[in-house]
Amino acid sequence: MPPRTKRRTSIADVxxxxxxxxxxxxxxLNRPDRVSPATRExxxxxxxxLSFVRNGSARQLRAGTITTAGAIVLDIANPFFTDVARGIEDRLDEAGYTLMLASSDEDPEREARYLRLFEEHGVQGVMVVPSGPEIEHLLTLRERGLRIVLLDRPSPDPSVSSVAVDDRAGAAAAARHLLDLGHEHLAFLNGPHTIRQCADRSAGLRDALSEAGLDVDEALEEITITALNADGGQAGTEQILAMDARPTxxxxxxxxxxxxxxxxxxxAEVPVPSGMAVVGYDDVTFxxxxxxxxxSVRQPMHRLGHRAADLLLAESEAPEQVVFQPELVVRESTTGTG
Known part of the structure; x- marks a missing residue:
């Protein structure tokens, strides 16, 4: 059983x-100039x-109970996270909660600022896509009374609930599809492996190439891009087009x-898929x-968010680690006649 969360430290305790x-x-806290230096110290x-955090929603709490949850994703501009957030919002709305939503932009310091802000505003819990591999700061928040659910990432700590998708399996399925079509020299436009999803998708791709008996170092050109968006995809593809032995x-x-x-x-007038087959990941609306x-590899985005909110709202203290399975959706970018 996970440790029982502590009561939030109050101003009276201080x-x-x-x-x-x-x-x-x-x-x-509010008018330090009115307090002598010795007393202030x-x-x-x-x-x-006491690790006291002021409650920014105190005025509202006097008028009634505030039921608010926070969510921090990597980039709300990404349609994947937009759909996840909608799943969270729909479930919280059913329970009478409101949602505070923020993007970390994969920046641990930005993530920490939003966590602090959420705590000051008295949220009951936070669903967060960690921007790095460590979650000690989230465990500290839990000890101070916040409910914590990891979003889009398996929990490295069995006492913390999480909701994720098996990205390793999804990437392996996509790679096997390309191998079945006869492609044996692949490029992979990926983000840094400090992002769990990027590391897992790379591992799944490599699993499939190894299973096919290929030399991974020869069969794969993995290109790390700094922006996981269309501009990053353009920059990475320009590198691929400049290769002497271009992947197919x-x-x-x-x-x-x-x-x-x-x-x-x-x-560049390269036909798709005859000149270059392309596979995405997430299967967003467009x-x-x-x-x-x-x-594309379809992820159950709305269900992911909905289930994360379920875990946050659950009265039981028994943690759960939920893992969804992705689905490969085959379209013309790999099987068409272009």
Missing amino acids: AKLAEVSVGTVSNV RVESAIAE ATMCVNDLTALGALRTLRA AGELATPLT
């Missing part, structure tokens, strides 16, 4: 430890010792990247509506 009134603590020491198929870490790849291939409909 006042008791510092041996001052609640009003004095309030002045230190004593209060600030108590705040640090390109896998992309997500559909936005694939959109950039298709755009660049069209500009994937099947492009001029060349995109083969």
